[in-house]
Amino acid sequence: MPQASKRLILPMLLCSLALAACSTIPDGSDYTARADADRHSLDHWSALDGARPAGYLDDLVQAPELDTLIREARAANPDLQQTLLSLKILQAEYRQTRAAQWPEADAGLSASREDDSGTDYTGSVSVSWELDLWARLADDTRAEARDVAEQLALYQAARDTLVAEVMQGWLKLTxxxxxxxxxxxxxxVLDRNEQLILQRYRAGLGTLEDLDTARTSAAKARATLASARAALRQQQRAMNVLLGRPEGRTLVASDYPDVLLPLTDLPEQTLQRRPDLKAAYLAIEAAGFRTQVAYKDMLPTLRLEAALTDGGPSLSDALLRDPVWSLLGQLSAPLFRGGELRAAAQAAELTTAQRYQAFRETLLTAVQEVEDAIDQETSLARQQDHLQEALASARRTLDQYRQKYRTGLVSLLDLLEVQQQLYDLQAQLDDLTYQRLDNRIGLGLALGLGTKENGSL
Structure with a gap:
């Protein structure tokens, strides 16, 4: 066999292996196409009466004191700051990965001396560059870029959730x-009633059973009051955690503010706004690029190296005035790794499939959150109407019982029972009002309403 033909065998073999490997590299678009199809599969949300368009979560409640708390939380909440730092770390790692596509240049200067001979100085400059024949380095950079975009979406999701929690926590304080x-x-009221029954008992007009019943009701009410005070203190501390401060007291509004009921757009528009879905989709793309990188790791690589060297007994001789140059091209390919590279590629492909399933889970959760919040708005509105009717009826009943008590037609304990029903209904109605306003904020968050930007990251 001619010598020239022998020299061509290895390059031809490497090219054949490369072409065979290229034919097996998946493009990763299948899972992103599935994700797009899943996202566009919804036609509409359930309808809500009285809904109005809102661009941001901040637009749902118009309260200057709440805006101040939101700014404080965004600036000082430790969990949000950790998420922001994670984003900045990934941005730095992306710049590090992108640098691999550029040539590397190094300079060196050395001095040596042997026995009685003079000192020899050597200067060198070398440049090396891996040619991205198969776009492997480019795919790796694209994967890192998707990681950065994913973390940015996660930061936006954390920021939106924090704002919603501050708004809901502030309403909870009220x-x-x-x-x-x-x-x-x-x-x-129960303390006054207890004293009245005690006076009647001492005057021989009441029974010991009536007195015990009044004392039981008063003691139970005092226990409930103590629990309410503790709950208020706990909520204040929970707000301090959200605001990123060790202590302090948040001003409480005397009454509930108006909370806008956000308009439910088409599902496609809603889902495109949700940062958690954006993050899940970007994770699929990143995993797809890494799958291509894993397959391309089985292909040959070509690296070029060039060097300039110069030296002599004088330091000026090492300044590359008359250098000797060299050029080296290195073509290498993995021949046997015990199945390591193939297994790594399969693992990367399975990771892409896993990211797609995570996207599906996030999508299903998003749909559930929107539909649950819409259904809850309708249900709470009906409950609120019924309780308002019950409260109005209870007030009329209390007036009637007071008149009957003055004429001796009902006992004091009967009057006390009606009073307790009135207070119970007032508390239940207030809880329902809070739950409805809280749910509207949750609906805005589920619909992907973000927060207004107030500065760079």
Missing amino acids: NLQHTLAIETERVA
């Missing part, structure tokens, strides 16, 4: 303050 006021009034 709810607990109302509960405290209702229970305080209940205790005051």
Whole structure:
């Protein structure tokens, strides 16, 4: 066999292996296409009466004091700051990965001396560059870029969730303050009733059973009042955690603010806004690029190296005035790794499939959150109407029982029972009002309403 033909055998073999491997590399578009199809499969949400368009979560509640709390939380919440730092770390790692596509240049200067001979100085400059024949380095860079975009979406999701939690926590403070006021009034009324029954008992007009019943009701109400005070303190501490401060007292609104009922757009528009779905989709793309990188790791690589060297007994001789140059091209390919590279490629492909299933789970959860919030709005509105009717009826009943008690037609214990029903209904109605407003904020978050930007990352 001619010598020239022998020299061509190895390059031809490497090219054949490369072409065979290229034919087996998946493009990774199948899972992203499935994700797109899943996202577009919904036609509409359930309808809501009285809904109005809103661009941001911040637009749902118009309260300057709440805006101040939101700014404080975004600046100081430790969990959000950790997420932001994770994003900055990935941005730095992306710049590190992107640098692999550029040539590497190094310079060196050395000095040596042997026995009685003079000192020899050597200077060198070398440049090396891996040619991205199969776009392996480019795919790796694209995967890192998707990681950065995914983390940015996760940061946006964490920021939106934090804003919603601050808004809901602030409403909860108002709810607990109302509960405290209702229970305080209940205790005051029961204490007065207990004293009245005690006076009647001492005058021989009441029974010991009536007195014990009154004392039991008053003691139970005082226990409920103590629980309400503790719940308010706990909520204040929970707000401090959200706001990123060790202590402090959040000002509580005397009454609930108006909370806008957000308009439910088409599902496709809603789902495109949700940052958690964006993150899940970007994770599929990143895994797809890494699958291609894993398959391309089985292909040959070509690396070029060039070097300039110069030296002599003088330091100026090492400044590359008359250098000697060299050029080296290195073509290498993995021949046998015990199945390691093939297994790594299969694992990467399975990871892409796993990311797709995670996207499906996130999508299903998003749909559930929207539909649950819509259904809850309708249900709470009906409950609120029924309780308002019950409360109005209870007030009329209380007026009637007071008149009957003055004429001796009903006992004091009967009057006390009606009073307790009235306070119970007031507390239940206030809780329903809070739940409905809280749910509207949750609906806005589920619909992908973000928060207004107030500065760079």
